[in-house]
Amino acid sequence: MLRMIVFVLFILVVLLSSAWAVLALWYQLPWPAPLRAGVCTGWAILALMAVWLVWSGRAWPGAGLYILMFAVLMIWWGRLDPSHDRQWADDLAHITTGQVQGDIVTLENVRNFTWRTQEDYDVRWETRRFDLSRLRSVDLITSEWGMPGIAHILVSFGFDDGEFITFTVEIRRERNESFSAIGGFFKQFELNVLATDENDAVRVRSNVRGEATHIYRVTMPETAMRDLFMAYVDEANELAGEARFYHTVTANCTIIVYNMMRRIVDGLPLDHRLLLSARLPEYVKDVGGLEDEPLQELRARGDFTERARAIEDGEDFSQVIRRGVPGWTDQP
Template sequence: MLRMIVLSIFTLVVVLSSVWSVLALWFQLPWPTPARIAVAGCWILLALASLWLAWSGRHWSGAGTYVLMFAVLMLWWGRLEPSHQRQWADDLAHITTGTVEGDQVTLEHVRNFTWRSRDDYDELWETRSYDLSRLRSVDLITSEWGMPGIAHVLVSFGFDTGEFITFTVEIRRERNESFSAIGGFFKQFELAVLATDENDAVRVRTNVREEQAHIYRVSMPESAMRDLFMAYVNEANQLASEARFYHTVTANCTIIVYNMMRRIVDGLPLDHRLLLSARLPSYVKDVGGLQDSPLEELKERGRFSERARNIDQAEEFSEVIRRGVPGWEGKL
């Protein structure tokens, strides 16, 4: 009975770790598809051979073979390092950086593309300066693209000059590369923090990618707004100086923001809604970060995709998406 239990546990370990190993090889080997299929097939055959040895009475041979295989794989895995030296997609060619002198923050590589389609756009990277003493608002923007329970999260800062700047945490795609939630578990992407004009990062999601977006006015003291703005700048500077891998669960657009806020607000709880990012507004509401209205009302009045798509050329994008949003009445 003990032998059967041990062999069953060993079999389960081999199966689960082999699934992980095959996916790691698939997403990381820089070879054509047939070669990756061949390597994955070899791994599966060797894993099956290890199980056969173990179940046929040669326990140490079977276990030793698989442990050696996995040790070699982990040695290779540990040597995979993030890099800034890749052929990046145009919209991720740079990471925003910032310098601070008193209340003045100067941001380099602020993205301000004009998007006509996913592949048709005008590139523009700008240097912009902001006076943090004039920072007056923070908005949480969520944009859903069709994956149940998941949304991209952006944070937009508003100044009493009428300017808005939006920070977004992105996977840093290479040319001809597309997002993969599974690949995000296997070091497929680096991270990027970008400051962008709202006409860029927000409009492209509603008007080009046809995503469903909502905006929520965040309730927080101006000192905390400033701290969050600087947290984004510091995070961006760190990423610009040292590349870091994106991770679908532990280093994504929601968790990065949560980690920044946890350094500003004591006692922020961990919650499953940090993983189900489309439900992030519910979490923010529960910790006292949204306007004092029912969440469903905030969501309905904050839905702005149609307004963004129907905007008149004479209208200001930032004003239109905030019309009727709780907390913005009479302030635009």
């Protein structure tokens, strides 16, 4: 009975670790799909051989074979380092950086593309300066593309001269690479922190990609707004200095914002809604960060998808998406 229990545990360990190993090999080996499939198949065959050796009474050879396999894999895995030196997609070619002198923040590599389609766009990277003494608002923007419970999170800062700047945490795609939630577990992407014009990062989601977009006015003191703005700048500067991998769960557009906010707001709780990012507004509402109206009302009035798509020439995009939004209805 003891031997059977040990054997079953060994099989369980082999199955779970081999599933991880095969996915790691598939997403990280820089070879064509047939070669990667061959390596993954080879791993499965060797893992089955290890199980058969243990079953046939040769426990140490079988366990030793698998331990050796996994040790070699982990040495290779540990040597996979993030890099800034890749053939990046045009819209992720740079990371925003910032310099601070008193209240004035100068941001380099602010993205301000004009998007007609996902393949047709005007490339424009700018330098912009902001006076933090004039910072007056923070908005949480969510963009859903059809994956249940998941949304991309953007944070937009508004100034009393009517200017807005949006920060977004992105996977840093290479050319001809597309997002994969599974690949995000296996070092497939680096991280990028970008400051963008709202006409870029927000409008491309509502008007070009056809995503469902919502905006929520966040209630927080101006000192906390300033701290959050500077947290984004610091995060971007650190990332520009040292590349890091994106991770679907532990280093994504929601968790990184949460980690920044936790340094500003004491006692901010962990919650499963940080993983189900489409429910982040519900979480922010529960910790007192949204307007004092029912969440359903905030969501309905903050849905700017159709307003954005119906925008007319000459209209200000930032004003249009805030029409009727609680917290903005009484603002000039």
